Amino acid sequence: MRLHRGSVRSGQEDDFREFVADRRLNLLRTAALLAAGDTHLAEDLVQATLIKVYANWATFQKAGNPDAYLRKALVNALIDERRRIWRRREQPVAELPDQEAATPSGSAGGDAVRQALRELPPRMRAAVVLRYFHDLDVAETAHALGCSEGNVKSQTARGLDRLRAVLHEQQQHAMSSRTQGATS
Amino acid sequence: MTDLREYFDEIADSVTSTATTDVEADVVRGRRAVRRRRVVQTVAGSIFGVAAIVAAFTIPSAGVGSGPFGPTAAAPPAVARSLDLVAYQGPQPKGFTLDTVPAGWFVQSDARYSLLLAPQGSGAGPDSAAGKIVIYLESRDQNGPPRAGAEVEVGDRDGVLVKSLPAMIPGQSPPPADGDTGWTIWVEQPHGVHLIVQFGEGLGLDREQMVALTAGVHVHEEALQGIG
CATH class of the missing domain: 1.10.1740 (Rna Polymerase Sigma Factor; Chain: A)
Structure with missing residues (x-):
């Protein structure tokens, strides 16, 4: 047809x-x-x-x-x-x-990552998602975002730093809670 | 990285599976979009034809950008200075701290999301930003100024001075677009989020004063972005 x-x-x-x-x-x-x-x-x-x-x-x-x-x-x-x-x-x-309204509940770590993603600017969030959820390489991510590969690298590095910091904080908090639970 | 991937999967799994009704709804939306596009193309073609004929017989009477949203909208404000900036002497707020404020002004509202400066004796409560200065971070769904503006040097950072669109208040006629409709200065912070300082219309601050006040605003870790 x-x-x-x-x-x-x-x-x-x-x-x-x-x-x-x-x-x-x-x-x-x-x-x-x-x-x-x-x-x-x-x-x-x-x-x-x-x-x-x-x-x-x-x-x-x-x-x-x-x-x-x-x-x-x-x-x-x-x-x-x-x-x-x-x-x-x-x-x-x-x-x-x-x-900000209350965030939806999931696992503590999931909620922390969700919250951290929400705080990233949209392009930075997209760069992180495409690189680390879809496992795209830098060139493929740059094509999807319509920007240079250098821009993808810097956006991804900054976004990942923030997510790692949130995860680290959440893990510390979980360990601290477990320790308190064991001693009480 | 494994943890991150697991949490990404958890977030992605929060969506529900696709129902047949979703598929049909997508088809219907697609048809509508195509119909709309055809109508727009037809109408635009007609308008372009008429406009081309009119333009051929018309001598331009005004320069490009003479309207409120043209390039001149980003020109520096030509307002008379009627306020002086003085060192801020009061208790410093939570998320943002201040070096200077307009003489006779005070911090009317102080939250981690925003800071509101108002003139002494202001009748309007802290819920109203009209005729005041609002300091806040860009919302989480924003990413920089919405329109082009004048580039300004704010302390050791680059900023953008954007003229506000005329306020549309029900029951009131809008102010003239070429007058002082208010201004906003955007300054990107080291973490990538923009600080916004919004100056209400007719405050009596000139460009240098607005830039100086903005340069004296310091964003702290406690400051939070709003939403929406």
């Missing part, structure tokens, strides 16, 4: 459905990390990514590396989401900034 303006048409929607059924969960898992554990934002990122894929289905099918296309689209969705929030709040604040 002939493509119409590069998007999905009739029978090809079945291919798109199959693609979504196959890949959506993995996209959500990556998005959950990019969103620092915010599952609502993760769903928004995946929806934005899949809309882009649908609207450019022919291009996507021709992409030499579909995974790279998806990663780049997810990261762009994250950056766009930040800009969208920015447009909402570009007026000067009339009230003082909101304070």
Whole structure:
């Protein structure tokens, strides 16, 4: 069937459905990390990514590396989401900034890492996630982020330092708690 | 690194599995997006055609950027100085400390998320930032200034002075965009997060004073970023 303006048409929607059924969960898992554990934002990122894929289905099918296309689209969705929030709040604040809400509960270490991820700027967070969750090399990460390899190295190093510091602090806290429990 | 990977997996596993309804919803959203794109392309094509015809018969009457959001929006403020900066003598706040404040001003609200400076006798309570100076860190979903501004040297750091957009207050007509609509100075801190000092409209501080006040703001470890 002939493509119409590069998007999905009739029978090809079945291919798109199959693609979504196959890949959506993995996209959500990556998005959950990019969103620092915010599952609502993760769903928004995946929806934005899949809309882009649908609207450019022919291009996507021709992409030499579909995974790279998806990663780049997810990261762009994250950056766009930040800009969208920015447009909402570009007026000067009339009230003082909101304070942080309670974080979702998981393991103590998981919560600490989730919190630390949330404190990283989006691009730095994406660099760490792509390097240490997806095991991408520096060049692949640079492609996904649309920046230089040097920038990836510096962003990753800074992000990793912060995560390590949080993990170290959490482990110290856990050891201290165990010691107190044993002596009481 | 193993621990980190395990925690990443834990966070990633917090999402639920994909339902069939999600797949159909993605198809519907995709169709809508394509329809919207076609409408926009059609309308934009029509508008471009009309604009091209109009432009061909019109002599420009104003320079580029003469509007409120053009390049001139980032020009330095041309406001008359009516306040002096004096050394801050009061107790130092928690997350941020101060070297100077405008004469006759005080710290109205002091939290680890923000610091609010207000003139003595200000009728507005600490929940209102209108006509005041607010000092805070950029939110966790921000990453630098939203728009281009004037580059300024803030102490030993580079900063950006951004003119605020006119405030839109229900029931009130907006101030003229070419007037003093307020200013914000952004200064990146060593940990990568920006300090923001927001000056309300018509405060009577000129550019040098705003930069000097900002240079005297020190961010401490206790300072926290807000959200949203």
